Amino acid sequence: MNNFIHSPKMVSHSGVSSPQITERERQVLKLISYGLSTKQIAQELFLSIPTIETYRSKLLKKFRCRNMACLVRKGFEKGILN
Numbered sequence: 001m002n003n004f005i006h007s008p009k010m011v012s013h014s015g016v017s018s019p020q021i022t023e024r025e026r027q028v029l030k031l032i033s034y035g036l037s038t039k040q041i042a043q044e045l046f047l048s049i050p051t052i053e054t055y056r057s058k059l060l061k062k063f064r065c066r067n068m069a070c071l072v073r074k075g076f077e078k079g080i081l082n
């Protein structure tokens with residue numbers, strides 16, 4: 001897997017109504033969709049486990065999901081994941 005460069009920019013995909021997420025949140029969502037665990041995502045992005053847990057929690061709230069399956073499905077539906 002490639003290491004990602006983080007950026008505070010917001011990600012928006014025109015034409016599709018989707019929550020505003022940061023570039024880092026998009027990176028975390030992408031790694032979740034690959035099936036990586038919180039620990040693996042933390043290692044990949046050189047962040048702490050609690051930080052990744054915070055990103056997961058924020059994504060769940062922004063997408064109004066209760067679990068990762070819903071989050072990934074909505075990520076694909078809204079064009080954030082491809």
